[in-house]
Amino acid sequence: MELRLEKIQKSFGAKTVLKDCTFTFEKGKIYGLLGRNGAGKTTLFNCLSDEIQPDFGEAFLSTGEDEKRTLFPDDVGYVLSVPILPDFLTGEEFVRFFMDINQDKISKDLTMEECFDIVQIAPEDRKRLIKGYSHGMKNKIQMICFMIAKPPVILLDEPLTSFDVVVALEMKQLLRSMKKDHVIIFSTHILQLATDLCDEIVVLSEGHLSLLDHEMLKSKDFEEQIIELLKDEESHG
Ligand SMILES: Nc1ncnc2c1ncn2[C@@H]1O[C@H](COP(=O)(O)OP(=O)(O)OP(=O)(O)O)[C@@H](O)[C@H]1O
Numbered sequence: 001m002e003l004r005l006e007k008i009q010k011s012f013g014a015k016t017v018l019k020d021c022t023f024t025f026e027k028g029k030i031y032g033l034l035g036r037n038g039a040g041k042t043t044l045f046n047c048l049s050d051e052i053q054p055d056f057g058e059a060f061l062s063t064g065e066d067e068k069r070t071l072f073p074d075d076v077g078y079v080l081s082v083p084i085l086p087d088f089l090t091g092e093e094f095v096r097f098f099m100d101i102n103q104d105k106i107s108k109d110l111t112m113e114e115c116f117d118i119v120q121i122a123p124e125d126r127k128r129l130i131k132g133y134s135h136g137m138k139n140k141i142q143m144i145c146f147m148i149a150k151p152p153v154i155l156l157d158e159p160l161t162s163f164d165v166v167v168a169l170e171m172k173q174l175l176r177s178m179k180k181d182h183v184i185i186f187s188t189h190i191l192q193l194a195t196d197l198c199d200e201i202v203v204l205s206e207g208h209l210s211l212l213d214h215e216m217l218k219s220k221d222f223e224e225q226i227i228e229l230l231k232d233e234e235s236h237g
Helices: 041-048 091-101 112-119 135-149 165-181 191-197 214-218 222-231
Strands: 002-012 015-026 030-034 056-062 068-070 076-079 153-157 183-187 200-205 208-211
Touching (some): 002 041, 030 191, 041 183, 112 165, 135 165, 165 183, 200 222
Parallel strands (some): 076 153
Antiparallel strands (some): 002 056, 056 068
16 A cells, blocks of 8 residues: 655645655655655645645555555544544543444454553543543544554654653554554654654655655764755745
């Protein structure tokens, strides 16, 4: 399975943010999306998750050589930097509800307890209102939703940045364990995280996407090279 972006363009008024985003993301890999402030990372994610409509271009899912279909909103699991969840439910109530409405997608042997165990939310926390959850715990609930609904594409907009080291490590392990079934793309400003977690690094610069060479990833002056690559572009934030 591949996620193919073909010529995606988006402007806000006179400002062109995405000029021509053409790229193929493969299942089984974690992609780090790097770009300066205002480069258009969130705009691209919003186009893919149907939050906004691109002016031109389209995203497709392809399952074989000649088989491709339009990417639908249900195909995309989007983790916002600030997760939106029903505050008035407990973690358990919400996950039970989510399992009920996704009966057709969930594998029969996955129980609610297992979901909570995998993301390491303690039994006593499962019965607390989501309202009192930390940012990291809310992100974990979102990851449970992805385990249940299994969207082929998972987008994470600057996750892990606000997590403590333990939660960040747990989330990294979780993403690695989930990657074989999904295309995972996450935007980050933390180069260390990108090189540590990602199989590929994609740069969004001047409205275009480009893949970084693996040789560059391995080189010891990787950080200097990335900064050099991005610094010619103005910050648009
Ligand atoms: N709804 C909107 N209306 C007008 N301009 C917008 C809108 N959304 C984004 N922009 C502009 O588009 C550009 C790209 O913004 P975007 O948030 O996609 O960048 P980003 O790469 O995610 O930045 P950051 O790394 O700072 O989060 C910015 O100049 C922003 O001001």
